[in-house]
Amino acid sequence: MRLFICIAGLAFALIASGAALGHTEGHQAAHETAFGVAADPASAQRTVHVTMSDTMRFDPARVTVKRGEVVRFVVKNGGKVMHEMVLGTAADLKQHAEMMRKHPDMHHDEAHMLHVAPGKSGEMGWRFTQAGEFMYGCLVPGHFESGMVGTIVVR
Secondary structure, eight states: OHHHHHHHHHHHHHHHHTOOOOOBTTBOOOOOBTTBEEEOGGGOSEEEEEEEETTTEEESSEEEEOTTOEEEEEEEEOSSSOEEEEEEOHHHHHHHHHHHHHOTTOOOOOTTEEEEOTTOEEEEEEEOOSOEEEEEEOOSTTTTTTTOEEEEEEO
16 A cells, blocks of 8 residues: 555656656657657657666766757667666656665656666657756666766757
């Protein structure tokens, strides 16, 4: 019951903050967030390849995009453990990482999150609608805290 209350509270907080919800079974909801909106990867102006490793790093660790640009992220897990790439603001990712530490078995499938099994690849499309500096991170417990984060600069 406590887990249900925590999950319900997180869902309410994400809705209130304008985060994207609703990516289920391959369908992405087009909810505007502080860092943009989900987009069809096929409509991307460019592709950015990102590799995740068990050294708790993303390569590249910094990506620069133009405001309004649709980017197709092709993300490869080059490690032997599960990793994920979650887009967001610094505050969003820190808050979500804390929630994941408290509830490591919590599952989520949202448009700005990509879970990639060891040795596999995945993709997501995103339109960056606001200028600023945003982040991507792996929120598997312990990974974010070990420095598995990257920066997206939107100009």
